[in-house]
Amino acid sequence: MQLKLFQLKKCNLLALLLFVSACAQPLSQDTTDELDALASSAASVVGLPAELQTAALTEARRNQALCRYLSGGGYQLGADIAPVAVSNLAAEQSKAGKALKSYVTALIDATRGASLADLEKAQADFSGAAGSFFEAAGFSSGSGELFDAALSLASRVGESQRQKRIRTIMREAIDPLFILEALLRRDAAQTISETESAVSKWSSSARCVLTNSRRSSNAIEIFDTYNERSTVFQRQLKSVRGAPDAVEKLRVAHILAVTNPESFESAIQEAVEVLQDLDALVAAIRE
């Protein structure tokens, strides 16, 4: 009777374990790597106006000093130390962009299997230690197996609860994503105007340097360098224009993840597919 009861308990536990295991697997490495790259890039676009304005204005200041030097005018050394002032709007967007990027990084970290793998290893080691203890203490091998199954089940239930919490956090992140997208669309014209103005200052300063470098022996090299830099700035300006759409994709990805009734992996995979539509943006940002 006791043996049958033991077998019944073990059978139920194992069945439960299999069921919960199906719901609590860590995400595959491919899925988390993809989510990492795409979501991080989408988050980076928000802070791009401030980055672009800083780069353009800093280089413009340097070019202006160089131009004065090349044209025989007065010049100052060591004037590059002072930070350039980006617009208030760009500064606010930059803070929001950094917070979004940190959130996305934390999301990847929490969904990635690394901390789960460490936990599973620690649990497996404990299970092994418990097995040795049971043997040394004179318990039957069945007791060890039952303990192992119960421990695994408890761990899987715990992990399932953590994944549920992650989905809840993602659900709560949808509200600020909605607002951020709306803010970026509302301020799009001003953002682009201010950033274009900074790039335009850079262009004027670059032209000045190029004009005064025509007779240099490496004039072609200098031209190519500034030409390439101009292309990068133009590409990044395009990314700035695409910022509201990038946040929209991130928002849609979140909504799909939290409304997906399937496994956690399936929910995140669906989010990844949405973010793959950002390929062009990702390529531009990485220039």
Add this chain to the structure above:
Amino acid sequence: MAASNRLAKDRIINALGDLYRVQRHTQGLSAKEKASVEASIDGLEQEYLALLGFNEGTTYASVTQAFKDAETSLQEVKDERIRLANAFVSASKILGSITQVLKLF
């Protein structure tokens, strides 16, 4: 009021999830049907923004704080795993010591 607000938001999110899925798999849908799906999505998104109280005075600061709070919550999930793993490691060491003692008898 807050509870009914939350309920309305959840309903919209669920509806949007279904519509986004339809939008992403539009083979077989007519142009009119696609337009109808898009119009439904636009309408629901605007309704959700209204429920969030978005207006001309909304600033980036509230968004920044919300993402920081979400990051903190996610860090807590990760920390919980680490604490559990550490507890297992400590327990394994203790059991190991006891087992060594038991083997002596």
